[in-house]
Amino acid sequence: MPLRSGISIMKIITCPINGPRPLQEFHFGGEVRTMPDPNSATDEQWADYVFNREGEPGLKREWWYHVPSGTWFIAERDNRTDEFVRTFLYGAEECDG
Amino acid sequence: MPNAVTRSSPIQHLLESRGAKFRDVGGSSYAVHTDSEEDDLRTLERLGLCDLSGLHKLGVKGPDSETWLTSKGLDVPSDVFASCSLPNGGTIVRLGAGEFFLEDDINNTTLLALADRLDTHKGKLVRVEHQEATFLLTGRRSLEALAQTCGINFREVTSRKVVFTRVAGVSCGIHPETFREVPAYRLWVDPSYAVYVWETVAEICQSLDGGEIGAGCIYFELL
Amino acid sequence: MDRRLPPRDGEWIDRSQSVEFRFEGATYRGFEGDVLSSALWANDVRLLGRSFKYHRPRGVYSLAGHDANLIVEDGIRTNMRGDMLAVSSGLDVRSVNTLGGLDRDRLSITGRFGEFLPVGFYYKAFHTPRRLFPFYENQMRKVAGLGRINSANQRANSPKDYAFCDLLVVGAGPAGLAGAIAAAEQGLDVLIVDEQQRPGGSLVWQWADAATAREHLEGLLEQLAAHDNVRLWCGTQAAGYYGDYWVALVDDTHLTKLRAKSMLVATGCFEQPAVFQNNDLPGVMLGSAAQRLIQLYAVKPFDRAIVLAANSEGYRVALDLNEAGVDVAAIADLRRDGEATELAQRVDDAGIRVYRGYCVYEAVPAAGNKRIRGATICALDEKGVPRSEALTRIDCDGIAMSIGWTPNGGLIYQAGGRFTHAEHVEQLIPQTLSPGTFAAGRVNGVFGLESQIDDGYRAGLAAAAHLGSFTGDVPPSPSHYESPSSHPYPIIAHKGKKNFVDLDEDLHLADFENAHQEGYDNVELMKRFSTVGMGPSQGKLSNINAVRILARLNGATINQTGTTTSRPFHQPVPIRHLAGRSFHPQRRTPMNHWHVRHNAEMVYAGAWLRPEYYRVDGESRDDSILREATHVRNNVGLIDVSTLGKLQISGPDSVEFLERIYTGRFAKQQVGRLRYGLACDETGVIIDDGVIGRFSEDRFYVTATSSGAAAQYREMQRWAQIWNMDVTLVNATGHLAAINLAGPCCRDVLQELTSTDLSATAFPYLALGEAIVAEVSAKLMRVGFVGELGYEIHVPASQAMHVWEALMQAGERFGIRPFGVEAQRLLRLEKGHLIVSQDTDALTSPFEADVAWAIGKNKTFFVGARSLAILRKKPLTRRLVGLMFAASDAGTLPEECNLIIANDELVGRITSIAPRSTLGYPIAMALLSPDLAKIGTTVKIRVDGGSLVEAVVASMPFYDPENSRQNVQAES
Structure with a gap:
C-alpha cells in the first residue's frame, strides 16, 4: 500500500469513553509491550524489552491517554496510512469485535 | 468545629480588587454582584461569567x-x-x-x-477532595465565547452530560445547562488554573459585549 | 492618465465612494471596492514592484493574488499583497524590497550582474575567506528580505475560534455554488468559503461577455439564499488541511479552526504564464488579469495589445479587450490549427488578425524597462522551435497571455489525494481522492460552464451520500473538456536569459538547464537547488512550467517526473493570526496574591508561578536569598510548597502496588509514619521521588515532585490496570495546598495553632497525622528537606490562605519570615539532598546518585528492578558528589552544567551550585567520574569564557552531618 501524503496534525482519535476528540487532548503512551518474566529472562532479552521497539510499518498497538478525563486505552493504528483502526479499553479487546 | 473556616474562591482576591461585595452563605464566600442587579441580569442573558466556586x-x-x-x-x-x-x-x-x-x-x-x-x-x-473552581458562562452568546477556547461542537452534545475537554489549553469539565431560558455552561477547573481560565474567558466575554456578573443573579438568597 | 472605463454591469467598484491613498509617497485616487493593484493601474501606474534578485520592474500579473509582484508595507503591517488589499482612505504604503524607492531602486543594478548570479550561486560563493562570512551574511540580509518588521508595534490580539459544519465547500464559483446547493437540499450544514470579496469565481470575469453568465450567477445565489443551512464566508481562504477535515480558515481579522465532516474542493485553476524573453515586465500579464481589470474594476488594461493564446479563453480575452476599447493588434496562437469554436469567427468579425502557429519571441521594453513598447512574434516550426530568423515586430503596451491552466489542488493533496497528468486536457486532474474529499469544476478538469455546474451538483450529492443523507443515485462524473485548454510546452528559449519561469525567484529557463547539468535532475532536487516555487507565490505560476522543463530535459513524461509536495499555507497568513490569543496556561497556588503583595519576585517553574525570593529595599537578590536561608537556620521560615504532587493510594492492594512502583519496602511501615519514596522507570533511571505516608493499613498519601506529579499519577493509573490491582488512586495535587514551616522555632509557632501534641516524642521526625491546624482539617508531617526542624501542612486549597495568614500571625513574635524557592534550594543543597531532574538526568541510576539505600532488600519485583540488577554488576562511570570552593572564589564561580575537565577530558559537570551559603563558602553538587570522587580531591571546572576554577570534593551533607537539627529528639 502506498504511503499517504496527507497531513495529520489535527487527527481525531475516538476514545472508548469520551468519543471522537482531537489529537491535542491526548498523550501518547508508547507501544503496547508484554513484559517478559524478569526472573527467567536473560540480560539480553531484558535489554531488548526495555530499549527496543518494533520499527516495522504496519498495524501498531499503542497506549493512548485522554488527558482531561484521565482515561488510558489502547489503539490499533496502521502507521502506513496513519489510520486509527480501533480503540478499546485495556482488557476489553476480547469482547470488542 | 473543623472546617468552620469560610472557604474562599480561587479568584476571590481578583474579584475583591475589582470592588465586588462578598457575602458568606453555607460556609463559602460569594461575590454578590458586579454591576447593579438589573445590569447583571441583562448581562447574564446576553453573555455573563459568574464565579460559583464557593459551592461545596x-x-x-x-x-x-x-x-x-x-x-x-x-x-x-x-x-x-x-x-x-x-x-x-x-x-x-x-x-x-x-x-x-x-x-x-x-x-x-x-x-x-x-x-x-x-x-x-x-x-x-x-x-x-474536590476544590475545583466553578464558573458559569451564561447567555445567548455563550457558545460563541466558548468557541474561542474549546473545540467541542456543543450543538451535538446532549445536555445532562459533562464533557471533559480543554478550555484555553487547560483540562476542564463542561456541563451544558439552561438558566433563565438562555444557554449556560458550567465549567469545573482545577483551582490552580482558575485565575488564568477566568481572566482568559472574561476577556473573551468582554470582547463580545459580555462581562463578569455576581452570584446574586443566580442565587437570590445572596441578595 | 486615467484608465478608468465607463460604468459596467457587475463591476465591484462603488463610484460614489472616492478614496484617496498614497503609494510610494505619491497621492492617488481610487474607488471603494478597488484593490491597490487595480487602483494603481487605473492611474496608469505600471511600475508596482521590484523583483527579489534582479530588482526587475514588475506590474500587474494575475490580479488574483497568485503572483507576488506587488507587496507593500505601511510601517505597521508588512508584506501585504496588492491584489488583495482594499484601498481605503488614509492608506499609505510602499513597495517592499527596494533601496531608495521603487522608481530609483539602487539595487536594480544587480540585474546587470545576472551572469555572475546563476542558479544556486549562493551555495558556491561567499564561504571563503571564512572571516568575511559575517560580513557577507549581513549584506545578504539587507538585500534578501521583503517587508520589514517594526519591532515597536503594539501587540494586537487576533482571537481564533472553532467552527463546525458537515460540508466545507472551497470556492464560490459555479461548481462550488452548485455543489453547496445540492448538499444543502439534502439537509447538510454547508459552509462555503471564497478568498475573493464576492462570490462567483470565474463567472464574474471570465464569462462576463455572456449574459448567461450573470443569469447563472444570480440564479445560483438565489437558490443558495433559500436554504438557511448554508453559510457563505467571502474574503476567507482555506489556508490548509490538517487531518480529519480540520481546515484553517483565514480572513483579514483572524483564523477559524474548522472541523468539517467532508470537503468539496471547487477552487478552480491558476492561469499560467508563457515563458519568453522579458515576459516579466509591466504590461505583460495573464489574460484573466486583463479580464479582471476590465470586468471587476472597469480599468482599461492597455492601449494597444497582442494576445498570446493556446485556448478558447484567449479568444474571449481578445474580444473582451476589443469591447473595452483596446486596440487588439493581433492574436498569436501557439496552435497551428488555431481556434476551432465560433469564437474564431467572432474574432475575425472584430477585425483582429490571427497568426496561427506563432509564439511571442520577446517583449520589447521601453527605456528603463518600466513598461513594454512592443512584441516580436515568429512562427514555430513542426517541432515547436521558434523561427527566430523571421521576426515580426508589433508595437503595443500590453501582452495578454492565455496559454493554459493548472489546478488549485493544494487541499486535495494535503488531504491525501493524488493527481495524474491527463494528456487529453494537458492538465493534472485528480486521480484518487481521500474518502470525504470531493472535487468539481476546473480543478477537476471540467471546463465548460454548464459542465462545471453539473459537476458541482454531482459532487454535492456525492458528499451527501458519503455522510448518509442521500440514498439516491449520484450522477456519473462528466467527461472532460474535449480539446486541451493548456499548451503542453509554452516555453521559448532566448539567449538574453530574461525569459522567466519563476518571477518570485527570478529564475529563467537557462537556470533550469544549468541545474540539470549539475545533476539536479529530480524534481525534489531541482526545487531545492533552484528554489523554484519557494517564493511568496509558492509556485502557483511556476511549478507546472518547471515540471514541463524538467520532463523535457529528462526525456520523460510529466507523470514520470512528478511534482513536489503541496503544503499549507495556500496564501500568506499573518503570524498574528497564528498566535491568536496565545494561550499560555498559568498555575497559581492559593497564596499567590499574598506573595505578590509581599514583594515576591515571581518566577515560572513549569506552568506554576512561585516566589523566587522576597524583595527587600536596598538588598540585592543574592543577599536576600542568603538572608532568607539564614533566617530559617536560626529562627523560623515559611514557604509555600503547594506545587508538590499529592497522590492518594488506597485499597487492599495498596502496599503491593507501592512496593512495585517505588524501590522501597512499605509492608511494615507503621501507620502514622513517612518513608522516602524513590521511583525508577523500567531502565532503572530515577524518575521521581517524594515521601510515602501511611494513614492506615490500606490508605497511603504520597508526595511527588512538582514537575513529575502528572506523569507519576498517569503511570500509576496505567500500571494499576496492567497489574489488575485493587487500588483506588486519587490525584489531589491542585486541590490541596502545602505549607512548609522550618527552623528551630517552628514547633512553637505551630503548637499555637493546633491541639495535636507536637512534642518530639509524640510527633517525632517522619511522623504523619491528621490534625486540625488553625481550625482547618490538615494532613501534618514532620519532614527534613531543608535540614532544620520542620513541618509540612497540607490543607484544602479554599482554606489555605487562612492557614498561611494564621501561621504568619502566630509566628510574628518569633520573627517568622517567608522564604522562596531559591532559599529552599540553597538549604537543601547544604544538606546534600538531590532534586530529581536537576541533579539527575535521563540516565542517572540510584547507584550514581548515591541513593541505593532506598532500594528495599529482598524485593521480588518493582519497576526497574531487573535493570538495576544488571546495572549493579557494571562499574559506575559517574557519581553524584559534593564540591566546595574557597570562600574567596565568589567572583569566578561555575554555573550549572559547566563541565569538569581533567587532562583535557570531560570527567563531569556541575548539577547544582550555590555561590553563597550559610556555611560561608560556595558549594555545589556534581556528577563526577568515580576516579576523582574521593573526598579531598581537587577538580577543575571550565567556566563560561574558558578559564578553569578549582573545587574540592567534599562529603555531604555539608551542613549538620549528624542531622541533629532536623531530627530534634529531645525537647529544646
Whole structure:
C-alpha cells in the first residue's frame, strides 16, 4: 500500500469513553509491550524489552491517554496510512469485535 | 468545629480588587454582584461569567461508591459522565464505574451531612477532595465565547452530560445547562488554573459585549 | 492618465465612494471596492514592484493574488499583497524590497550582474575567506528580505475560534455554488468559503461577455439564499488541511479552526504564464488579469495589445479587450490549427488578425524597462522551435497571455489525494481522492460552464451520500473538456536569459538547464537547488512550467517526473493570526496574591508561578536569598510548597502496588509514619521521588515532585490496570495546598495553632497525622528537606490562605519570615539532598546518585528492578558528589552544567551550585567520574569564557552531618 501524503496534525482519535476528540487532548503512551518474566529472562532479552521497539510499518498497538478525563486505552493504528483502526479499553479487546 | 473556616474562591482576591461585595452563605464566600442587579441580569442573558466556586464539592471513589451513595438515598446517574440532580438542587456526576463527583447547592445541605459519614469507611471507598473552581458562562452568546477556547461542537452534545475537554489549553469539565431560558455552561477547573481560565474567558466575554456578573443573579438568597 | 472605463454591469467598484491613498509617497485616487493593484493601474501606474534578485520592474500579473509582484508595507503591517488589499482612505504604503524607492531602486543594478548570479550561486560563493562570512551574511540580509518588521508595534490580539459544519465547500464559483446547493437540499450544514470579496469565481470575469453568465450567477445565489443551512464566508481562504477535515480558515481579522465532516474542493485553476524573453515586465500579464481589470474594476488594461493564446479563453480575452476599447493588434496562437469554436469567427468579425502557429519571441521594453513598447512574434516550426530568423515586430503596451491552466489542488493533496497528468486536457486532474474529499469544476478538469455546474451538483450529492443523507443515485462524473485548454510546452528559449519561469525567484529557463547539468535532475532536487516555487507565490505560476522543463530535459513524461509536495499555507497568513490569543496556561497556588503583595519576585517553574525570593529595599537578590536561608537556620521560615504532587493510594492492594512502583519496602511501615519514596522507570533511571505516608493499613498519601506529579499519577493509573490491582488512586495535587514551616522555632509557632501534641516524642521526625491546624482539617508531617526542624501542612486549597495568614500571625513574635524557592534550594543543597531532574538526568541510576539505600532488600519485583540488577554488576562511570570552593572564589564561580575537565577530558559537570551559603563558602553538587570522587580531591571546572576554577570534593551533607537539627529528639 502506498504511503499517504496527507497531513495529520489535527487527527481525531475516538476514545472508548469520551468519543471522537482531537489529537491535542491526548498523550501518547508508547507501544503496547508484554513484559517478559524478569526472573527467567536473560540480560539480553531484558535489554531488548526495555530499549527496543518494533520499527516495522504496519498495524501498531499503542497506549493512548485522554488527558482531561484521565482515561488510558489502547489503539490499533496502521502507521502506513496513519489510520486509527480501533480503540478499546485495556482488557476489553476480547469482547470488542 | 473543623472546617468552620469560610472557604474562599480561587479568584476571590481578583474579584475583591475589582470592588465586588462578598457575602458568606453555607460556609463559602460569594461575590454578590458586579454591576447593579438589573445590569447583571441583562448581562447574564446576553453573555455573563459568574464565579460559583464557593459551592461545596465532594468526590467518592472506589468499588463501593455507588452502593454507598444509593444507601444514603441519592439517585446516581448510570452512564459515564451523565449527571442528575441532588435532592436540594446540586449536581451529581458519574466519572467512572466507581467514581462520582458531587456539587452541592448554595446552602450546602447535602454534602455536609454526607462528608461526615465517609471517613470511617475502609479502603474500598475513599473521599476525594474536590476544590475545583466553578464558573458559569451564561447567555445567548455563550457558545460563541466558548468557541474561542474549546473545540467541542456543543450543538451535538446532549445536555445532562459533562464533557471533559480543554478550555484555553487547560483540562476542564463542561456541563451544558439552561438558566433563565438562555444557554449556560458550567465549567469545573482545577483551582490552580482558575485565575488564568477566568481572566482568559472574561476577556473573551468582554470582547463580545459580555462581562463578569455576581452570584446574586443566580442565587437570590445572596441578595 | 486615467484608465478608468465607463460604468459596467457587475463591476465591484462603488463610484460614489472616492478614496484617496498614497503609494510610494505619491497621492492617488481610487474607488471603494478597488484593490491597490487595480487602483494603481487605473492611474496608469505600471511600475508596482521590484523583483527579489534582479530588482526587475514588475506590474500587474494575475490580479488574483497568485503572483507576488506587488507587496507593500505601511510601517505597521508588512508584506501585504496588492491584489488583495482594499484601498481605503488614509492608506499609505510602499513597495517592499527596494533601496531608495521603487522608481530609483539602487539595487536594480544587480540585474546587470545576472551572469555572475546563476542558479544556486549562493551555495558556491561567499564561504571563503571564512572571516568575511559575517560580513557577507549581513549584506545578504539587507538585500534578501521583503517587508520589514517594526519591532515597536503594539501587540494586537487576533482571537481564533472553532467552527463546525458537515460540508466545507472551497470556492464560490459555479461548481462550488452548485455543489453547496445540492448538499444543502439534502439537509447538510454547508459552509462555503471564497478568498475573493464576492462570490462567483470565474463567472464574474471570465464569462462576463455572456449574459448567461450573470443569469447563472444570480440564479445560483438565489437558490443558495433559500436554504438557511448554508453559510457563505467571502474574503476567507482555506489556508490548509490538517487531518480529519480540520481546515484553517483565514480572513483579514483572524483564523477559524474548522472541523468539517467532508470537503468539496471547487477552487478552480491558476492561469499560467508563457515563458519568453522579458515576459516579466509591466504590461505583460495573464489574460484573466486583463479580464479582471476590465470586468471587476472597469480599468482599461492597455492601449494597444497582442494576445498570446493556446485556448478558447484567449479568444474571449481578445474580444473582451476589443469591447473595452483596446486596440487588439493581433492574436498569436501557439496552435497551428488555431481556434476551432465560433469564437474564431467572432474574432475575425472584430477585425483582429490571427497568426496561427506563432509564439511571442520577446517583449520589447521601453527605456528603463518600466513598461513594454512592443512584441516580436515568429512562427514555430513542426517541432515547436521558434523561427527566430523571421521576426515580426508589433508595437503595443500590453501582452495578454492565455496559454493554459493548472489546478488549485493544494487541499486535495494535503488531504491525501493524488493527481495524474491527463494528456487529453494537458492538465493534472485528480486521480484518487481521500474518502470525504470531493472535487468539481476546473480543478477537476471540467471546463465548460454548464459542465462545471453539473459537476458541482454531482459532487454535492456525492458528499451527501458519503455522510448518509442521500440514498439516491449520484450522477456519473462528466467527461472532460474535449480539446486541451493548456499548451503542453509554452516555453521559448532566448539567449538574453530574461525569459522567466519563476518571477518570485527570478529564475529563467537557462537556470533550469544549468541545474540539470549539475545533476539536479529530480524534481525534489531541482526545487531545492533552484528554489523554484519557494517564493511568496509558492509556485502557483511556476511549478507546472518547471515540471514541463524538467520532463523535457529528462526525456520523460510529466507523470514520470512528478511534482513536489503541496503544503499549507495556500496564501500568506499573518503570524498574528497564528498566535491568536496565545494561550499560555498559568498555575497559581492559593497564596499567590499574598506573595505578590509581599514583594515576591515571581518566577515560572513549569506552568506554576512561585516566589523566587522576597524583595527587600536596598538588598540585592543574592543577599536576600542568603538572608532568607539564614533566617530559617536560626529562627523560623515559611514557604509555600503547594506545587508538590499529592497522590492518594488506597485499597487492599495498596502496599503491593507501592512496593512495585517505588524501590522501597512499605509492608511494615507503621501507620502514622513517612518513608522516602524513590521511583525508577523500567531502565532503572530515577524518575521521581517524594515521601510515602501511611494513614492506615490500606490508605497511603504520597508526595511527588512538582514537575513529575502528572506523569507519576498517569503511570500509576496505567500500571494499576496492567497489574489488575485493587487500588483506588486519587490525584489531589491542585486541590490541596502545602505549607512548609522550618527552623528551630517552628514547633512553637505551630503548637499555637493546633491541639495535636507536637512534642518530639509524640510527633517525632517522619511522623504523619491528621490534625486540625488553625481550625482547618490538615494532613501534618514532620519532614527534613531543608535540614532544620520542620513541618509540612497540607490543607484544602479554599482554606489555605487562612492557614498561611494564621501561621504568619502566630509566628510574628518569633520573627517568622517567608522564604522562596531559591532559599529552599540553597538549604537543601547544604544538606546534600538531590532534586530529581536537576541533579539527575535521563540516565542517572540510584547507584550514581548515591541513593541505593532506598532500594528495599529482598524485593521480588518493582519497576526497574531487573535493570538495576544488571546495572549493579557494571562499574559506575559517574557519581553524584559534593564540591566546595574557597570562600574567596565568589567572583569566578561555575554555573550549572559547566563541565569538569581533567587532562583535557570531560570527567563531569556541575548539577547544582550555590555561590553563597550559610556555611560561608560556595558549594555545589556534581556528577563526577568515580576516579576523582574521593573526598579531598581537587577538580577543575571550565567556566563560561574558558578559564578553569578549582573545587574540592567534599562529603555531604555539608551542613549538620549528624542531622541533629532536623531530627530534634529531645525537647529544646
